[in-house]
Amino acid sequence: MRGRLINRFVAVIYRLDPVATAAVVGAGFDDEFGSLRPVDNGSQAGASTRRERVELRLPVQIDSKTWDDVILTRGGHEATADLELCLHMPDLRAAGLVDVNGVVDIAAGDRIDSIEARDGEVQAKFVDPPGLFVTKVEPRGYGPAAFGTPKFNLVILTCGPQRQGA
Secondary structure, X not given: OOOOOOOEEEEEEEEEOHHHHHOOOOOEEEOOXXXXXXXXXXXXXXXXXXXXXXXXXXEEEEOHHHHHHHHHHOOOOOOOOOEXXXXXXXXXXXXXXXXXXXXXXXXXXXXXXXXXXOOOOEEEEOOOOOOOEEEEEEEEEEOOOEXXXXXXXXXXXXXXXXXXXX
């Protein structure tokens, strides 16, 4: 696949681990509703039972209008802007995140921890709560077909503060 990301940043992503989360005694993961069940800790909200896999550090491109919206408008409990991260399929394949059918192993509910410059300098940190979570994963960038089968070379992650199970 051809192409590349132009203005590259690095997204630090933590994927939800449903198996480890489901194993939490007294709470875990609710398969019926597809959400986390909080564990009773004496508070009204309860404690999070979220368990995560090891961190991923993936090259991403951010739409500048979207990035400006996040920096300028998201604050406190305001949830008016979504962040869109563009990932390149060759980077995802190199990280072992694409199965034989071309399905990417990043899903709604995965948490975006921070955005860094390529030199490692943190550009934005998304403190949880409210956090920043993947809300939608969609293939894009349909380009030249190989052997009559269209293939995409980009994946767009739409991210917002909608925590899974909140």
